Amino acid sequence: MTESVELVGGFLAAAVRVATPIMLAATGETITQRSGVLNLGIEGMMLAGALAATLGATAVGAWTGVAFGIGAGMLLAAVFALVVIGARADQVIAGTAITLGAVGLTGTIYRQAYGAGGAGLDLPTLAPIALPGLASIPLLGPALFTQPASTYLGFLAVPVVWWLLFRTRAGLALRATGESAEVARASGVPTRRVRAVATIVGGAFAGLAGATLVLAQVGSFAERMTAGRGYVAIAIVVLGRWHPVGVAVAALAFGAAMALQFLFQTLELDLPYQLFLMLPYVLALLALAGMVGRVRAPADLAKP
Amino acid sequence: MGLELAGYDAGRALGALWSGAFGSWYALTSATLVRSVPLVVIGLGLAISFRAGAFNIGAEGQFYAGAIAATWLGLHVGSLPSPLAVAAVLSVAFLAGALWIAVPVLLRVRYGVLEVISTLLLNFVAEATTSLVVQGPLQERQGIYPQSDAIAEVARLPLLPGTRLHAGILIALTGAALLHHLFSRTLWGFQLRAVGLGQRAAELSGRIDGRRTAAAALAISGAVAGLAGGIEVAGVSYALFQNLSPGYGFTAIAVALLGRLHPLGVVVAGILFGALEAGASAMQREAGVPAVAVYVVEAVVILVVLLAESIRRGGMAGVAAIGSATGTARARG
Numbered sequence: 183m184t185e186s187v188e189l190v191g192g193f194l195a196a197a198v199r200v201a202t203p204i205m206l207a208a209t210g211e212t213i214t215q216r217s218g219v220l221n222l223g224i225e226g227m228m229l230a231g232a233l234a235a236t237l238g239a240t241a242v243g244a245w246t247g248v249a250f251g252i253g254a255g256m257l258l259a260a261v262f263a264l265v266v267i268g269a270r271a272d273q274v275i276a277g278t279a280i281t282l283g284a285v286g287l288t289g290t291i292y293r294q295a296y297g298a299g300g301a302g303l304d305l306p307t308l309a310p311i312a313l314p315g316l317a318s319i320p321l322l323g324p325a326l327f328t329q330p331a332s333t334y335l336g337f338l339a340v341p342v343v344w345w346l347l348f349r350t351r352a353g354l355a356l357r358a359t360g361e362s363a364e365v366a367r368a369s370g371v372p373t374r375r376v377r378a379v380a381t382i383v384g385g386a387f388a389g390l391a392g393a394t395l396v397l398a399q400v401g402s403f404a405e406r407m408t409a410g411r412g413y414v415a416i417a418i419v420v421l422g423r424w425h426p427v428g429v430a431v432a433a434l435a436f437g438a439a440m441a442l443q444f445l446f447q448t449l450e451l452d453l454p455y456q457l458f459l460m461l462p463y464v465l466a467l468l469a470l471a472g473m474v475g476r477v478r479a480p481a482d483l484a485k486p
Numbered sequence: 487m488g489l490e491l492a493g494y495d496a497g498r499a500l501g502a503l504w505s506g507a508f509g510s511w512y513a514l515t516s517a518t519l520v521r522s523v524p525l526v527v528i529g530l531g532l533a534i535s536f537r538a539g540a541f542n543i544g545a546e547g548q549f550y551a552g553a554i555a556a557t558w559l560g561l562h563v564g565s566l567p568s569p570l571a572v573a574a575v576l577s578v579a580f581l582a583g584a585l586w587i588a589v590p591v592l593l594r595v596r597y598g599v600l601e602v603i604s605t606l607l608l609n610f611v612a613e614a615t616t617s618l619v620v621q622g623p624l625q626e627r628q629g630i631y632p633q634s635d636a637i638a639e640v641a642r643l644p645l646l647p648g649t650r651l652h653a654g655i656l657i658a659l660t661g662a663a664l665l666h667h668l669f670s671r672t673l674w675g676f677q678l679r680a681v682g683l684g685q686r687a688a689e690l691s692g693r694i695d696g697r698r699t700a701a702a703a704l705a706i707s708g709a710v711a712g713l714a715g716g717i718e719v720a721g722v723s724y725a726l727f728q729n730l731s732p733g734y735g736f737t738a739i740a741v742a743l744l745g746r747l748h749p750l751g752v753v754v755a756g757i758l759f760g761a762l763e764a765g766a767s768a769m770q771r772e773a774g775v776p777a778v779a780v781y782v783v784e785a786v787v788i789l790v791v792l793l794a795e796s797i798r799r800g801g802m803a804g805v806a807a808i809g810s811a812t813g814t815a816r817a818r819g
Contacts, residue, residue: 222543222602261789271792274541274602278739279788286781293776405778413606420603456618460611467589467607470599 187321193438193445194325199399201437202333203228203391207415208422208429209339210387215419216347217380218360218482222277223262224388225412226284230254231392233288236305236403237295239396244306248332248393255389256382258284263381267374270486281412289405308332308398330398332390337430339387344426356380360480388412417466421473424480432469439465499773506768507761516650517767520722522760524549524714524731526658528738529745529752530665531710537669537747538703539682544590544605545711546735547612548583552712554619555582556719557726560637561624571640576657576716583712584705586612591701591708601704609735617728624726633727643721652721658756661710662749669749678703711735732763733781740788759784 207224214221221227234254239247258280265276308330316327347353358366359373359380367373395411396403418436422429443458507518528545535542542548556579563571590604617632619625624634643652669675680688681699688694714734723730741759745751766780 220602265789265792269793269796271789271796274543275739275743276789276792278543278736279785279792282733282736282740282781282788283785286778286783286785289778290776290782410606410610413603417603417607420600454618454622456614456621459617460614463607463610467593467599467604470604471593471597473597 189445189448191321191324192448193441194321195328196441196444197434197438198325198329198333199437200440201434202329202336203395203399204411204415204418204436205430205433206332206336206339206394207388207391207412208418208433209336209343209426210384210391211415211419212422212424212426212429213343213347213356213387214380214384215483216360216424216480217356217377218363218480218485219263219266219377219381219384220273220277220416220484221259221262221381221384222274222413222416223258223280223284224277224384224415225408225410226281227255227258227385227388228392228395228408228412229281229284229288229406230258231389232396232407233292233392233403234389235393235396236292239305239307244308244397247306247397248308248390251393251396252386252389255385255387255392257385259382259385259388262385263378266486267377267381273484273486285406292403292405305397305401307401308394330394332394332398335390336394340426340430347426357480360482363482363485388415391415414462414466417470420479421466421469423473436462436466494775495773499769499775502769502772503762503765505765506772507765512649513764513768515646517764518757518761519651519655520760521763522757523652523654523658523721524718524734525738525741525759526753526756527654527661527714527717528711528734529741529756530658530661530749531707531714532738532742533665533745533747533749533752534678534710535703535707536742537678537682538700540594540700540704540707541600541602542587542590542605542704542707542711543602543739544587544608544612544735545707545714545738546731546733547605547609548586548708548711549715549718549731549735550612550616551582551586552579552715553719553726553730554616554624554715555579555712556716557624557634557637560641560719560724561635562638563641564638566640568640571638572643572720575637575641575720576713579716579719580709580713583715584709586712587705587708591704594704595697595701613728616726616730620726620728626725634725636724637719641720642724643717650722652717654717654721657713657717659753662753665749711738737763737784740784743788744791 207228211221211224231251231254235247235251238250262276262280265271266273310328310330313327317323319327347357355366355371356376358369359371359376363373391411392408395408400407414436418429418432421432439462442461443455446453446458447455506513508514528549532542532545556575559578560575563574566574586608587605589608590599590601593599593604594601620632620634626633626635643654645652677688677694677699680694681696688696718730719726737759741755742752745753745755762780762783766777769775770777
């Protein structure tokens with residue numbers, strides 16, 4: 183009995199831990215897409231955030247790493263914004279290029295900084311913080327309330343982003359820009375500035391997501407370590423119907439699907455592990471198909 | 487400049503880049519052109535789908551689907567005469583690519599799911615599937631290494647004597663010529679263009695089924711990427727393993743774009759990027775510059791082309807094609 187409680191508790195904790203970087207990236211991408219910009223570069227921005235966090239954490243400490251990660255994400259997002267908003271270039275292609283460039287840049291810098299072998303890094307990480315009282319709740323305590331600070335930050339971002347998007351004038355202007363830039367412009371919204379800010383804020387979230395991946399989940403950097411999490415975040419935005427709460431729920435569900443592989447490893451089922459690697463992506467596809475007719479993207483998404 | 491900042495000998499690195507790509511007959515054929523073939527083939531397919539305003543970002547996955555199918559059949563055709571065995575292996579790769587993209591096509595047509603997202607997600611499923619089969623049903627006989635046995639000799643593409651360049655280059659060039667004809671001389675080529683420029687408007691003309699045209703273009707692009715995977719197995723690797731593709735499916739997006747979705751342009755861009763990747767390997771060997779650095783160059787090339795295009799046409803036309811394509815997929819979703 184206690185064994186299975188431990189098992190489920192461990193699974194929930196893993197689910198939340200795995201979900202956190204994706205949730206952070208998807209929350210940022212929600213802001214970006216609500217303004218009408220589809221940023222496929224967040225995969226690269228996460229990767230840049232991960233490496234910058236590694237460098238910052240090695241040089242100074244974990245929180246400096248977090249700051250570096252956010253900065254790196256914002257920097258790449260600014261380049262992306264320059265191309266797609268400044269020059270009105272195609273967003274899908276520019277985003278793909280940003281990711282490609284980030285793979286090259288991080289790979290080169292990483293090898294330059296740590297040598298080809300990538301030497302065993304000893305990083306200061308973000309340790310789990312048990313919230314007094316809450317952490318002793320059975321099951322939920324270890325899963326939700328004994329997590330690194332970045333997880334709490336991710337959960338805190340949900341109501342904050344909701345409030346900003348749906349309860350403030352700035353949020354209204356941002357959503358109007360995403361629905362119909364022309365109308366928004368006519369009523370005095372500086373649409374290009376709004377989109378640039380939304381893109382850079384999204385980049386900050388992606389950078390933070392990358393930092394979280396290194397400092398709170400994996401504990402070291404590896405080339406291409408984001409392994410598609412940024413792209414997954416984009417699917418999560420659609421699954422969450424461009425709403426911060428929906429996005430958080432979808433990210434947690436995806437985290438649970440990914441954490442299943444740890445659970446099944448413990449249960450020692452005789453199934454190839456690759457099946458569990460593909461499961462989350464298959465589930466995401468099925469979920470996308472299941473949403474038919476119940477979802478609508480911002481009308482001006484991906485338009486210049 | 488960047489190289490020197492990073493502490494490398496820039497002159498030596500660029501020298502290695504050049505000689506690794508074009509420095510000798512062997513470098514040109516066996517390094518550059520061998521890498522160009524998959525880029526050109528996939529790029530041609532992507533040009534079809536991009537022309538119709540459909541965004542297949544999953545060529546990497548379709549490439550693997552084709553490679554898996556080609557390897558599987560290639561292990562079993564030892565008794566066939568060679569041309570037949572090659573044809574069978576390449577056909578099954580083509581079909582596998584089409585099958586792999588059938589899901590995103592269906593999801594787009596029936597449920598309005600953006601193909602950008604569905605094709606991307608399937609890349610991960612394809613990579614996991616490759617890992618699964620090389621440690622399972624297709625693993626080499628001794629069961630030690632995560633790779634397949636070599637395919638039958640009759641199923642391999644002939645090589646240009648003294649080099650590693652295989653007959654896949656003829657498929658790439660023939661495909662480009664054929665596509666050039668289709669794009670510029672046939673009704674289908676016109677329909678693709680019309681749908682790409684605006685699906686609604688094309689349909690309103692009453693003669694074009696925009697949904698079908700876009701779906702067909704998407705399906706063909708997937709099949710062609712699968713074919714490229716088959717060519718890679720039959721012409722270069724002779725076996726299946728993980729990381730068979732160093733990201734050909736993604737680089738080919740840049741190739742198609744840089745070639746301005748024009749078949750001859752795709753050939754030139756494919757050779758350029760093949761040369762960059764060949765040169766990058768040499769640069770790593772001889773000057774210690776990591777080969778991944780070439781991705782930075784590729785990214786900068788894409789962004790510069792995007793900027794130049796938008797300046798040239800005042801930032802409209804081509805972008806409207808994408809906007810309307812995603813718009814119509816959405817209207818149904």
